[in-house]
Amino acid sequence: MRIVVGVCGGIAAYKVVGIIRTLVLQGHDVQVIPTDEALRFIGAPTLEAISRNPIATDLFDGVAEVKHVALGQSADVILIAPATANTIAKLANGLSDNLLTNSVLASTAPLVIAPAMHTEMWQSAATQHNIATLVDRGAHVVWPESGQLTGSDVGVGRLADPEAIVAAVASVSGARDLAGTxxxxxxxxxxxxxxxxxxxxxxxxxxxxxxxxxxxxxxxxxxxxxxxxxxxxxxxxxxxxxxxxxxxxxxxxxxxxxxxxxxxxxxxxxxxxxxxxxxxxxxxxxxxxxxxxxxxxxxxxxxxxxxxxxxxxxxxxxxxxxxxxxxxxxxxxxxxxxxxxxxxxxxxxxxxxxxxxxxxxxxxxxxxxxxxxxxxxxxxxxxxxxxxxxxxxxxx
Ligand SMILES: Cc1cc2nc3c(=O)[nH]c(=O)nc-3n(C[C@H](O)[C@H](O)[C@H](O)COP(=O)(O)O)c2cc1C
The missing domain is CATH 3.40.50.10300 (CoaB-like)
Known part of the structure; x- marks a missing residue:
């Protein structure tokens, strides 16, 4: 299965490495699209080595093949982890100012979103409204957990367990040929x-x-x-x-x-x-x-x-x-x-x-x-x- 993994600019970006590795070991073809901000948290070589594919970042690279449409159309599922408040807001409002948001808009594949942010950002009326909009449109949210956040703060907003995120990807996309057994x-x-x-x-x-x-x-x-x-x-x-x-x-x-x-x-x-x-x-x-x-x-x-x-x-x-x-x-x-x-x-x-x-x-x-x-x-x-x-x- 082809899985497009969007990585956003949050501290939890390092955790996506383990998720990508699991998806690759499961036999999936993983294409990572980090935002520019994500690349300030985690290096391109790590994402390329772990996903075994060159990453895609720039909307204006490979214009002849209309990359954002090609990436969106080729995806069997799109996972965004960690999803920042910023990217969630863009998606909820249909904005498309980078390769990731363009690819999501150009895709009909199931969308799995794993938000991660500070408690106040997560609980803000804007973020809650935006995530509810995405859920209404059919996005699958792997809800953030409560726990230790960056620094000494504790509260809701921590990225969900990577295993739960991998399971969510599988459950929205995989064959359900063992259902009922x-x-x-x-x-x-x-x-x-x-x-x-x-x-x-x-x-x-x-x-x-x-x-x-x-x-x-x-x-x-x-x-x-x-x-x-x-x-x-x-x-x-x-x-x-x-x-x-x-x-x-x-x-x-x-x-x-x-x-x-x-x-x-x-x-x-x-x-x-x-x-x-x-x-x-x-x-x-x-x-x-x-x-x-x-x-x-x-x-x-x-x-x-x-x-x-x-x-x-x-x-x-x-x-x-x-x-x-x-x-x-x-x-x-x-x-x-x-x-x-x-x-x-x-x-x-x-x-x-x-x-x-x-x-x-x-x-x-x-x-x-x-x-x-x-x-x-x-x-x-x-x-x-x-x-x-x-x-x-x-x-x-
Ligand atoms: C140290 C640091 C940590 C951050 N962590 C988060 C985070 O966990 N979640 C979040 O939504 N934004 C976080 N931000 C803010 C985002 O980086 C910022 O909103 C950025 O514009 C997101 O861009 P993107 O959505 O295109 O990746 C953090 C910023 C900094 C400087």
Whole structure:
């Protein structure tokens, strides 16, 4: 999707960098239009590097291609963040004295406005009148929050949470092909305690599962994210169920599976757990130099879900593998799918620093009959959307 991001001249301009980065990682083509005043707060190189596109600033650049009309027409959605009182006033009154305001006027794309300013400016009759005018005309406002402002002041006017702004962009523009469905996603890595301070864990950060939950939410689903020791913040607008061990994760998934349309098991779950868990810290002096920890197998949650009576949710499992060969990966995925009675297996390579803790992923999606549904290589959000696309085609 092509997203035009207008940046205005307010202190919160630096926060838009994170928003642009998220939109780019989600696979969007982002064109930034900073106002002249915005460039007094944040540098063009930062905006260009983060958006991976040259910024557009001057109304009279590229006149032959009528840039302000081209930019406005090319946008699938326009986001203005932070939106200053000044730019809000201009838009409410149809003024068009710079590239950003011209582009907005020349566009029929949905407009998302995230205002940020000092409390008195926000609460002034003029700004409130102007924002109400824009809402009346169909603009989507991500309302400013109350909190610490520039300096020592506290009050309403702080830019909304960047995550909420990204979610607003997705909700006005994205496909709502999961509306009315319930999606359960597991994410992160389980921890099986050995004693009160040690555990058997794994390298999963939870990024892929969080991206899946976010994508499902943006596509209109009701989402439950069962998060095992997430190292990344969960998305807003979903139900978060924090868990730690395999037993906790299993209870949380099985209790929700009956009402779910799609279950995606992206969490890395421990195959084994210690037979005995020490209730006090195991001391080196007491246990000696050679220690054996007896392990026992954990229940196989994917197989338990696969054994549910039909109609059961579409079941997507993950397989983290270190093979480099595509045929070998596909065979591993097909074997797992059959053993667990899943509908799809997303096989991801985790050798050579791939997969765990990174923002990108490389996944091969295998369906029944050893069918390769698709291969995806991109940001975890792009991978998440491909997995949800595949899951949708599996729905009865
Ligand atoms: C240090 C400083 C911080 C500012 N912060 C804001 C702000 O947070 N919100 C706002 O509406 N205006 C703020 N302004 C005022 C705008 O920069 C000014 O209205 C400018 O004309 C906005 O231009 P633009 O809307 O074209 O970006 C600030 C000005 C200065 C000098």
């Amino acid at each position: 319930t999606v359960v996603v597991t994410a992160g890595g389980t921890r099986e305690p050995i004693d009160p301070v040690r555990f058997i864990g794994n390298r999963s950060s939870g990024r892929q599962g969080v991206a899946l939950a976010e994508a499902a939410r943006d596509r209109g689903a009701d989402v439950a994210l069962i998060g095992a020791n997430l190292e990344v913040p969960p998305p807003v607008g979903i139900e978060l169920v924090p868990v730690s061990t395999v037993a906790e994760l299993r209870d949380a998934v099985l209790s929700r599976a009956a009402d779910a349309d799609i279950v995606v098991m992206a969490a890395a779950v421990s195959d084994y757990r210690p037979v005995n868990v020490a209730h006090t810290k195991m001391k080196k002096d007491a246990v000696g130099d050679d220690v054996s920890i007896e392990l026992t197998a954990n229940p196989d949650i994917l197989a338990d879900l696969g054994a549910l009576q039909h109609p059961r949710p579409v079941l997507v499992g993950f397989a983290a593998e270190t093979e480099a060969d595509a045929d070998a990966l596909a065979a591993l995925g097909a074997g797992k799918l059959e053993r667990k009675n899943a509908d799809l297996i997303a096989v991801n390579r985790v050798d050579d620093g791939r997969g765990f803790g990174t923002s990108d992923n490389e996944v091969l999606i295998v369906g029944s009959g050893s069918r390769i549904v698709t291969t995806v290589d991109g940001s975890k959000r792009v991978v998440a959307d491909a997995i949800l696309d595949a899951a949708l085609t599996e729905r009865p």
